[in-house]
Amino acid sequence: MSLTAPLRAVGGGRVWSLMISLFGDLAQEEGTAIDGPVLSAMMTLLEVRPEAARVALHRLRNDGWITSEKVGRISHHSLTEKGRAESAAATPRIYAAPPGPSEGWQLVVLKAADHHSPTAMAAYGFAALAPRLYVGPANTPPPPDTMTATGEIPPAWLREQLRDESVDNAYSELAQSLESLEEALPSSDTISPLQTAVLRGLIVHNWRRLILKFPVLPPELSDPDGPARRSHLRVAALLDRLPRPAVGDLAGQSAA
Template structure:
């Protein structure tokens, strides 16, 4: 069973918004059971979701939705149901993992600015697909190694002014990143040593960290490190997410089953 630490973790992160049960479950399976053959026993899943303050009926509805969406599958092993990602679920989790679990960027990373001849939709789509971010009309920024479409002018980046750094930040997520930063900062200071948490505690903690980070970081392109302000809340969240996930490693599924 989860220890007395679980309620404080849930209280710190569960109030940030975007806590739809099926989406929490996506985060949980993507973190704990992404490998081929990985499965979470029904009683274990019920304990984790209960610790996340999810009602049993909401848990069942989320499972039903994700099975209908082709994202989860459930099989009986004796009297116990075992839930696992489908091939589609594993593929989608694997596609998102590089952004979710990436190490914080190097703030000296080289970058470039690409200038286009016109504001064409096809050029804009091609640049965005290549990882570039619109900074000004007809001007995009991206990593130095990213290949710009033919016909664009590529200029190597120099130490950027403050206004350009701010121009590429996702302003619409500023409040959400501020709230996540406050919650993660409190957790970083207050959480006990890893050995004081049960495997279920760690599963709950990681689910909430990954979920709240995932719902923000996947909403905008990755910023080139050389354009990131050290004080940007998104970057400071990234530092804390990385530190907390390394401090509290992913528990083995067999440890959860015997907890």
């Protein structure tokens, strides 16, 4: 499936992480499982070798993310309670609509510099400004036990201080891949549910690995035409263009 090539190129080689994205997008509801043949067909479309898929699945079972149950000759894989909880915690960030041009921003002050790590704050949606100080969208709930202040018109130095060329480059690479996919994507009635599930999983995976590490800042604090916002707009448009298929619709489909 050549449509996956650009996104596979930027998504990294961690098959277990890709599986988390696939399950989180497709089978997050309790009681929803992906059958072994369906998962194998998805891995084939993603050009993941069977042995690599088995290793990834084994790791996720050992880590308590996925549970597998065999009924007859067919294995049924589903997220554990832990897996569903972790996926649900990230869902608002991953699937949030792109912010408007003036939704506002806020300053968050931590109780102590080590009260929350920069990684944890990034997962909440806030970028580091200085020890104990973080900034983020005005409508994003901050962690408990923090103090917040509504941001006003930011000075130019604040926008410049928050700019990170390496982050811009990462989002730029993703934006270009998403734009290529959008241009090459055929009409929705020619894409099978299995192909749709794979494309959605790749889009979510590439977006998740950046948004949970490098939050997209509000337009007031960043370039409103920059690569992060371009990526966000493309992700939203593509997920809307590729509605999530029901897991039951994937059974029996070929990866050909």
